[in-house]
Amino acid sequence: MTLDSNIPEGPIQDKWDNHRFSMKLVNPANKRKYSIIVVGTGLAGASAAASFAELGYKVKAFCYQDSARRAHSIAAQGGINAAKNYPNDGDSVWRLFYDTVKGGDYRSREANVYRLAQISTNIIDQCVAQGVPFARDYGGLLDNRSFGGAQVSRTFYARGQTGQQLLLGAYQALSKEVARGQVELVTNTEMQDLVVVDGHAKGIIVRDLRTGELSMHAADAVVLATGGYSNVFYLSTNAMGCNVTAAWRAHKRGAFFANPCYTQIHPTCIPVSGDHQSKLTLMSESLRNDGRIWVPRDKDETRRASDIPEEDRYYYLEERYPSFGNLVPRDVASRNAKERCDSGFGVGQTGLGVYLDFRDSINRLGENAVRERYGNLFEMYERITDESPYKVPMRIFPAPHYTMGGLWVDYNLMSNLPGLFVIGEANFSDHGSNRLGASALMQGLADGYFVIPYTIGNYLARQTPGSVTTEASEFSQVESEVRDRIETIVNLDGERSVDSVHRELGRLMWNECGMERNADGLQGALKEIPSIRDQFWQNASVPGTSGELNQTLERAMRIADFLEFAEVMCTDAYERNESCGGHFRSEYQTEEGEALRNDEDYSYVAAWEFNGVGQKPTLHKEPLAFDHVPLTQRSYK
Amino acid sequence: MKVTVHVWRQKNASAAGKFVTYPMDDISPDMSFLEMLDVLNDRLEERGEEPVAFESDCREGICGNCSMVINGTPHGPMRNTTACQLHMRSFSDGEDIYIEPWRAKAFPPIKDLVVDRGALDRVIQAGGYISVRTGSAQDANALPIPKLDVDLAMDAATCIGCGACVAACPNSSAMLFTAAKISHLGLLPQGQTERMERVRNMVRQHDDELFGSCTNYGECQDACPKGISINFIGHLNRDFLKANFLKVKNPRREVESQ
Numbered sequence: 001m002t003l004d005s006n007i008p009e010g011p012i013q014d015k016w017d018n019h020r021f022s023m024k025l026v027n028p029a030n031k032r033k034y035s036i037i038v039v040g041t042g043l044a045g046a047s048a049a050a051s052f053a054e055l056g057y058k059v060k061a062f063c064y065q066d067s068a069r070r071a072h073s074i075a076a077q078g079g080i081n082a083a084k085n086y087p088n089d090g091d092s093v094w095r096l097f098y099d100t101v102k103g104g105d106y107r108s109r110e111a112n113v114y115r116l117a118q119i120s121t122n123i124i125d126q127c128v129a130q131g132v133p134f135a136r137d138y139g140g141l142l143d144n145r146s147f148g149g150a151q152v153s154r155t156f157y158a159r160g161q162t163g164q165q166l167l168l169g170a171y172q173a174l175s176k177e178v179a180r181g182q183v184e185l186v187t188n189t190e191m192q193d194l195v196v197v198d199g200h201a202k203g204i205i206v207r208d209l210r211t212g213e214l215s216m217h218a219a220d221a222v223v224l225a226t227g228g229y230s231n232v233f234y235l236s237t238n239a240m241g242c243n244v245t246a247a248w249r250a251h252k253r254g255a256f257f258a259n260p261c262y263t264q265i266h267p268t269c270i271p272v273s274g275d276h277q278s279k280l281t282l283m284s285e286s287l288r289n290d291g292r293i294w295v296p297r298d299k300d301e302t303r304r305a306s307d308i309p310e311e312d313r314y315y316y317l318e319e320r321y322p323s324f325g326n327l328v329p330r331d332v333a334s335r336n337a338k339e340r341c342d343s344g345f346g347v348g349q350t351g352l353g354v355y356l357d358f359r360d361s362i363n364r365l366g367e368n369a370v371r372e373r374y375g376n377l378f379e380m381y382e383r384i385t386d387e388s389p390y391k392v393p394m395r396i397f398p399a400p401h402y403t404m405g406g407l408w409v410d411y412n413l414m415s416n417l418p419g420l421f422v423i424g425e426a427n428f429s430d431h432g433s434n435r436l437g438a439s440a441l442m443q444g445l446a447d448g449y450f451v452i453p454y455t456i457g458n459y460l461a462r463q464t465p466g467s468v469t470t471e472a473s474e475f476s477q478v479e480s481e482v483r484d485r486i487e488t489i490v491n492l493d494g495e496r497s498v499d500s501v502h503r504e505l506g507r508l509m510w511n512e513c514g515m516e517r518n519a520d521g522l523q524g525a526l527k528e529i530p531s532i533r534d535q536f537w538q539n540a541s542v543p544g545t546s547g548e549l550n551q552t553l554e555r556a557m558r559i560a561d562f563l564e565f566a567e568v569m570c571t572d573a574y575e576r577n578e579s580c581g582g583h584f585r586s587e588y589q590t591e592e593g594e595a596l597r598n599d600e601d602y603s604y605v606a607a608w609e610f611n612g613v614g615q616k617p618t619l620h621k622e623p624l625a626f627d628h629v630p631l632t633q634r635s636y637k
Numbered sequence: 638m639k640v641t642v643h644v645w646r647q648k649n650a651s652a653a654g655k656f657v658t659y660p661m662d663d664i665s666p667d668m669s670f671l672e673m674l675d676v677l678n679d680r681l682e683e684r685g686e687e688p689v690a691f692e693s694d695c696r697e698g699i700c701g702n703c704s705m706v707i708n709g710t711p712h713g714p715m716r717n718t719t720a721c722q723l724h725m726r727s728f729s730d731g732e733d734i735y736i737e738p739w740r741a742k743a744f745p746p747i748k749d750l751v752v753d754r755g756a757l758d759r760v761i762q763a764g765g766y767i768s769v770r771t772g773s774a775q776d777a778n779a780l781p782i783p784k785l786d787v788d789l790a791m792d793a794a795t796c797i798g799c800g801a802c803v804a805a806c807p808n809s810s811a812m813l814f815t816a817a818k819i820s821h822l823g824l825l826p827q828g829q830t831e832r833m834e835r836v837r838n839m840v841r842q843h844d845d846e847l848f849g850s851c852t853n854y855g856e857c858q859d860a861c862p863k864g865i866s867i868n869f870i871g872h873l874n875r876d877f878l879k880a881n882f883l884k885v886k887n888p889r890r891e892v893e894s895q
Contacts, residue, residue, distance in 0.1 A: 051771040066692065067758050069798055070700040086778060122772070129774035131767045131827050133791040140781025158791060164699055165794060172766035179762045187755070210747055239694040273667040278675050279696050380698065383715070383722050384669075449771045497682040499675070543687045548649065549748045551690055552682055 003256070003607055003622040006410040007111040012628055016115045019411070020454055024461035031056035033465035036456065037204055037219040038062070039191045039246055041174065042071035043167055043441060044424025045225030047448030050173035053182035055453060057460075060217060061174065061183055062206055064190040064241055064554075069171040072227060072239040073444060076163025077284035077377065079147055079155035080127075080441040082120040087144050091152040093117045099150060100439060101629040103329055104404070104432020105581035105595060106603070107259070110628055111411060112429045119446040124156055126449055130169040134158050146327070147286055147438045155438045160284050160376045166441055170448070190554065191246045192482045194222065194253045194420065195474050201250075201420035202468040203475060205482050209554060212547040214486075216470040216479055220463050221419045221456055224250060225448070228403035228425040230263065232562045232569065233514065234506020236400035237269060237282040243558035244565045247407050247426055251568075255415040256607035256620060258408035258428035260565070261573035264435055264582045265515045266401030267333035270384055271353040280399040281384060283356075283377055285437045288326045288333070290361040290370065291394070293317050295345040295354050305347070305355055305393045316340060324636040331434050331582050331595070332636060334398035338515050339593070341397070348395045357393035398515060402440060404431040404582060405572070408607040408622075412455035413447060416607075419463075421456060423447035428605070434581025489556050490546040494539035498556040501536045505559070505566060508532065513570050518586045522574040526567060530614055533563040568608050568617050575619065578602045590633065599631050638664050638730040642677065644689050645737045650746050656735065666726035670713065671696060671703065673725055674736075690749035698722040698862065701797030704804070705750045706737040711801035711860040719799065719862040739800055741809035742847045754800050756846035757814060763842035764835040765818040767827050786824050794821040795863045805860035808849030813857040815843050816873035817865050823876060833880040840877055 008019040026034065034057050038049040041063040049061040063071060083096040096117040101108060124142070128134065134156050135143040147155035158165040177183040188209045195203040195216070203218035229244035230236035251257045268288065270281045294313045301308065316336060318325040326333075337354045340346065347353050362370050367390060371378070378389045385395070406428040407415050413429070414421050424444040431439065512525035536559065544550040579588040579595035580602070588596045605622040640661050647654030664673055671693050678688035694702040698719040705720050707713035713723045728734060736750065744752040794817070802813035819836050822828030828835075844850075851870055858867040 047771075054770045065694060065700075065702065066754060067701075067798065069758075069761075070694055070702050072695060072700070075695045075697050075699050084777070122774075124777045125774040126769070126771060128777040128780075129767065129769040129827055131790075131822050131825050133787050133794050133821070133825065134777075136782060136784045136787050138784050140783050141778050159795075161699065161795060164797075165791075168794065172761065173769075173771075175758070175762040176766045176768055179764075185758075187758075239700065240696060241694050274665055276665060276668045276672045276676060278669070278672050281697055379717075380722070383698075383718055384724065386724075386726060453771065493685070495683060497679045499679060499682075541682050541685055543682060543685050549690055549751060552678075552688055 003408065003416065003620050004410065005109060005622055006412060007109070008411065012111060012114045015111050016118060023454060023458035026457045026461050028056060030465070032058060034058065034460050035060065035219040035466070036221050036223060037217055038223045038225060039204065040071065040225035040227060040426070041068035041171070042073035042225060042227060042424060043170055043444030044448040045071070045223070046167065046170035046174045047445050048223055048225060048423060048452050049183055050170060050177050051449055051453040052456070053177035053180070059177070059183040060186065060219065062186045062189045062191060064188070064209060066188055068174055068185060068187065069168060071167060072242055073167045073441070074164045075239065076441055077160040077282065078286045079145065079157035079162045079438040080123065080166060081147070081154050081438045082124045082156060082442065083117055083154060084121050084124060086142060087153045089152045091154045095152065096120060096154065098629055100430070100436060101432065102634065103434060103436040105434050105597065105634060106432065106599070106626060106629070106631050107262070107580050107624065108430055108432030109624060110626060115451070116430050116443060116446050119450045120442050122450055123442060123445045127166060127169050130173060132158065132165045132169045145286065146289060150436065157286070160374065163441060166445065170445070191226070192249065193478050194250045195478050196253050196417060197468045197472050197474045200418045203470065205479050207486070210549050212545070212550065214479055214482060216475045218468050218470045218475065220460055220465055221421060223421045223423060223452065223456070224407065224426050225424045226426045228406065229565060230400040230403055232506070232566055233400040233510050234502050235272065235277060235280050235510070237266060237280050240279060243561065245558050245561045248561045248565050250407060250415070250417070250420060252610050253417070254610070255417045255420055256408040256609055257405070257568055258605050258607045259405040259433070259572065260569040260608070261513070261576060261583050262404035262433045262581065263400060264330060264402040264404060265334040265398040267330055267337055267398050268356065268396045269399035270381065271348055271350060271395050271397040281380070282399065282401060283381060283394065283396060285330065287356060287374060287377060290373065291326065291356040291358050292360060293326050293354055293356055295340045295347060299344045305357070314345070321636045328636045329434060329436065331584070334515055335584060337398055353395035353397045355393035356396045358389055359393070362390065400514070402435055404428065404433060404435055408605070412458060413452050414455070414459060419459065421452055423452055432581060433583050486546050486553070486557070489560060490542050490544070490550070490553050492537070492540045492542045492556065494541050496535065496539045496541060498540050498542065498552060498559055501532065501540055502559045502562070504535070505529070505532050505563060509566055509569070513573050516584050516586050517573050519574060522570050525570045526574070529563065529566050529570070536560065536563055564613050567614070571617060572606055572608065576602055576606065594634065638666055638725065640664055640728060640732050640734055642734045642736060644749070646689070646749055647746055649748055654746070664725055666724065668725045669696070669721060670707070670723040670725065671721050690751050692751055693721050696721040699797060701799035704739050704752070704754070704799055704801070706739065706804055708735050711739070711804040712862050717862055717864045739804040741803045743809065743811065744800065744803065756848065757798050757800060757811065759846060760811065760815055760839055760842045761818060764831065764838035765822070767822060768831060780826055782826060790821050790824040793817045793824070793865065793869050796865055797863055799862065801860045801862060802857035803848065805856040806849065807854055807856065808852060810851045811843055811848040812851035812870050812873065813861060813865060813867065815839050816869040819876060820869040820872040823872060832876060833883065836873060836876040837880045
């Protein structure tokens with residue numbers, strides 16, 4: 001089949017406006033006849049569900065947490081980008097668009113990114129009106145900072161808790177619609193499978209995590225806002241419960257998975273302290289605005305960091321990339337840290353860390369100014385490591401953080417399965433092979449507040465409302481498959497804890513499909529994954545029953561999906577014989593050690609079609625065209 | 638280090654619960670408290686025993702999922718710290734550690750350390766929002782807001798909705814939680830239109846959920862992992878009195894009853 005991205009005709013500046021005009025509308029009186037299922041209540045899911053409900057659609061929203069407010073968007077610290085140009089420093093929609101395409105290393109769709117930049121300004125207006133307490137200056141106007149490799153200050157923030165405040169804004173909008181009876185919110189519930197009727201996504205099967213009960217839900221459209229798959233690495237900055245299950249089940253039902261090998265490794269996380277580590281903690285990359293990254297020049301340095309004089313410190317980012325310095329994009333910063341540590345210059349007990357030093361900023365700005373900007377981050381660091389960043393440099397190391405890949409969607413955010421929409425981190429669309437800082441919150445809210453409320457109408461207007469109910473035989477068929485799988489897993493009676501299997505998979509993926517990959521390693525991983533999967537099915541232990549709150553069972557089911565998903569991720573990484581953004585194949589690099597793209601052969605979106613567990617998926621290519629941002633080798637020198 | 642943990646085990650809401658003791662050897666002081674429980678659960682699973690059910694998700698102190706009383710204190714001994722951010726170095730070698738769920742009438746038990754905190758969501762649904770439709774906002778800088786007002790609103794908005802204030806309160810009151818949202822929105826110009834209606838509806842819901850009244854013990858602010866001040870309950874009380882004194886009508890209910 002051919003993948004049609006459905007990008008509207010016309011000049012890029014007018015595409016979205018024209019498209020909004022040409023899309024079909026649902027009559028206001030008819031909207032209440034349509035029902036929409038939204039899975040996930042993070043920034044994308046909550047904002048979409050609230051916006052659908054305001055329009056008059058009947059909405060059912062599901063989340064696995066005990067409250068919609070706990071989705072992992074809440075943990076985003078740094079900020080949200082918008083092309084407001086309030087600081088008058090030369091920002092514009094065009095510049096945000098340009099930066100995002102370039103930052104994504106030319107592997108995103110220009111039309112989508114342009115729309116994202118256009119909408120970015122509306123998001124800030126919307127959030128302020130909801131009461132999001134963004135930082136302000138003494139004149140009472142909104143404050144901005146530069147963030148994550150941008151040379152303009154376009155990032156809006158609320159202390160180090162921007163994600164929390166934006167999510168609470170969306171959660172409150174959602175709560176308003178729950179109170180109005182427009183949204184039925186179902187918490188403590190995890191999607192188990194997608195139901196496809198006559199080629200259209202028409203419902204889902206969910207499991208109540210507290211009672212184990214399965215239930216079937218039908219709707220006129222299904223929206224997945226289920227986040228990313230960083231937990232395939234076991235150790236990541238994602239929340240413990242983040243998983244690929246909903247996306248993977250949709251993939252197994254026919255939705256294509258796009259660019260799964262594009263994963264982002266965040267440069268500023270707290271280093272691992274031991275084998276007991278359950279997750280990694282991110283320190284906002286805004287720290288790089290005022291912190292200077294360095295390692296000792298001497299491998300055998302034994303002095304304390306604060307005693308090492310200037311000439312014995314190697315500020316490697318500042319020296320290697322004079323114009324961007326510590327603010328190079330995430331992939332560049334991460335790889336350089338790894339390179340220093342691999343060469344034996346790492347700091348800390350494990351040698352897997354580099355210094356992020358605030359000494360000079362504290363001297364220049366005063367401790368209070370630094371506290372004002374990063375106080376809560378410093379506290380968090382001190383709680384975890386027992387060291388005060390006001391006195392000694394932080395130690396940081398890269399960690400898996402965000403996944404640019406996801407289910408394939410067209411310009412309307414609809415997957416190749418009609419009726420299945422995918423928004424936020426769960427889709428692949430806007431970040432190419434590398435996401436810029438403060439752009440995830442922007443994309444999640446753009447999709448939820450300002451894109452899908454229009455585009456879903458265009459699909460619904462062609463559907464007869466309520467045409468499919470849970471009476472359709474497909475529902476009971478899928479439900480019984482789900483039931484069988486759960487019973488198989490809950491009866492696993494081996495000797496290994498499910499987490500130990502997950503750790504084994506995570507280690508393999510980190511080593512072979514992490515920050516740096518190569519063909520041999522990926523081949524090896526593809527051979528090894530099936531044997532880890534066998535370990536799981538033969539030797540995992542899942543105590544308890546399926547008819548109660550059983551957290552081991554929940555984890556086991558998620559891990560079972562990661563064990564299948566890992567293969568398409570490695571396959572994608574293996575087949576993409578180039579380096580781009582977060583996908584760094586060590587065979588393909590410039591003399592300076594930068595990612596070396598192959599635009600001739602790989603300027604496409606790789607969308608994979610499922611062919612069965614352990615079977616090689618089929619590759620479908622969506623070619624990418626760059627008419628507005630000239631293809632260049634990224635250089636941050 | 639070695640510790641002995643005594644964990645509240647309760648099969649479900651109708652079963653009786655009891656403390657079960659687990660000796661834990663070779664615990665690293667750099668482990669987080671929840672990682673110590675992960676180690677315990679790993680061992681229980683490998684023996685085919687049911688692990689301890691407890692909630693946690695972000696493990697960065699921001700999602701508000703983790704909820705356990707440790708040695709009598711919600712979230713444990715370290716101030717301004719959630720259980721997930723607590724580390725074993727806060728305990729001494731050989732210490733006995735007692736772990737219990739939140740206990741409050743409004744939080745029915747589910748299993749082990751997990752309780753149902755849906756009541757907090759329903760308090761927000763009663764009015765903890767500003768009614769602005771998507772797309773109807775003016776330019777974000779059209780309305781300057783004094784920095785100090787926003788900073789104070791942010792202090793309140795930082796609430797993570799964990800429920801530690803309820804667990805700490807001898808009356809099981811959720812006044813600090815409710816006051817934090819009322820103050821966050823009431824301190825901002827955008828929140829003025831619905832301010833009086835909001836406080837009446839949220840307080841009514843709070844009481845309907847069987848949370849107790851506030852009698853100024855102040856345990857809530859001590860237990861709050863985000864350091865939210867009890868002063869915000871003063872904001873709530875002032876608004877609540879004013880709303881009742883002014884006999885502010887509830888436009889939504891008026892319309893509904895017509």
